Amino acid sequence: MQTVNVDLGDRSYPIFIGADLLKDDSILAPYLGKGRVIVVTNEVVAPLYLETVKDLLGKQFSSVIILPDGEETKSLDTIAGIYDHLLEGKYDRKTGLVALGGGVIGDITGFAAATYQRGINFIQIPTTLLAQVDSSVGGKTGVNHALGKNMIGSFYQPQCVIADTEVLGSFRRGKSKPAWRKY
Ligand SMILES: NC(=O)c1ccc[n+]([C@@H]2O[C@H](COP(=O)([O-])OP(=O)(O)OC[C@H]3O[C@@H](n4cnc5c(N)ncnc54)[C@H](O)[C@@H]3O)[C@@H](O)[C@H]2O)c1
Known part of the structure; x- marks a missing residue:
C-alpha cells in the first residue's frame, strides 16, 4: 500500500x-469518527461493492443512499433528497458520509457532507480511474445547475x-462502460 x-x-x-x-478494515477505522455512517453510491456500483463496504464499516454502518447513475444526478434536487434522508433519520453532526463511486458520487457526497449541519465527516472510496487520480483529490465538491456544470459547490476535504x-x-x-469508452 502507498500512502x-x-x-x-x-x-x-x-x-x-x-x-x-477494501478487505482491510484497519485502514478505515481511525477515520470513521464516532457516529453512524451512511454510504452514498449509485445503482451501478452498489451491486458491485456495497456489501464489501458494509462489511468494512461493521457496526457503524447505518444506511445507504443509492442514486441513479449519470451526470444528471449531480443536482440540487439530489442534495435535497440526501438532506431529507439525514434529517428524517435524525442524523447528527457525528454522522459520516462515505462516497462509494466515481466522480459524480464523490462530488455530490462531498457537497452534502460540507453543508449538512455546517460540515460532517466525509470519506471517499473512488471507484473509477478518474475519481482515484483526480476528482477525489483537492477537495472540490459540488453539483451542476441548469445554467452550468459545477456551478454550486464548496472546497471540503475528506478524512481520508x-x-x-x-x-x-x-x-x-x-x-459497466465508463463514459469515455465508445463502441
Ligand atoms: N471534484 C473534482 O476535482 C473533479 C475533477 C474531475 C472531474 N470531476 C467530476 O467527476 C465526474 C466524472 O467522474 P467519472 O468519470 O468517475 O464518472 P462517473 O462517476 O459518472 O462514473 C462513470 C461510470 O462508471 C460507473 N462506475 C463507477 N465505478 C465503477 C466500477 N468500479 N465498475 C464499473 N462501473 C463503475 C458509474 O456508475 C458511471 O456509469 C464529473 O461530474 C466531473 O465534473 C470532479
Whole structure:
C-alpha cells in the first residue's frame, strides 16, 4: 500500500492506494469518527461493492443512499433528497458520509457532507480511474445547475481517501462502460 499525505494543516488527510484495501478494515477505522455512517453510491456500483463496504464499516454502518447513475444526478434536487434522508433519520453532526463511486458520487457526497449541519465527516472510496487520480483529490465538491456544470459547490476535504485499485477491474469484466469508452 502507498500512502500520499495531503498536507493542508488541520485539514490534512491521507490517500491510501493499493490492491484489496477494501478487505482491510484497519485502514478505515481511525477515520470513521464516532457516529453512524451512511454510504452514498449509485445503482451501478452498489451491486458491485456495497456489501464489501458494509462489511468494512461493521457496526457503524447505518444506511445507504443509492442514486441513479449519470451526470444528471449531480443536482440540487439530489442534495435535497440526501438532506431529507439525514434529517428524517435524525442524523447528527457525528454522522459520516462515505462516497462509494466515481466522480459524480464523490462530488455530490462531498457537497452534502460540507453543508449538512455546517460540515460532517466525509470519506471517499473512488471507484473509477478518474475519481482515484483526480476528482477525489483537492477537495472540490459540488453539483451542476441548469445554467452550468459545477456551478454550486464548496472546497471540503475528506478524512481520508481509499483508492483500491482492484475496483477498477469491474470495468475490464464488462460490468459497466465508463463514459469515455465508445463502441
Ligand atoms: N471534484 C473534482 O476535482 C473533479 C475533477 C474531475 C472531474 N470531476 C467530476 O467527476 C465526474 C466524472 O467522474 P467519472 O468519470 O468517475 O464518472 P462517473 O462517476 O459518472 O462514473 C462513470 C461510470 O462508471 C460507473 N462506475 C463507477 N465505478 C465503477 C466500477 N468500479 N465498475 C464499473 N462501473 C463503475 C458509474 O456508475 C458511471 O456509469 C464529473 O461530474 C466531473 O465534473 C470532479
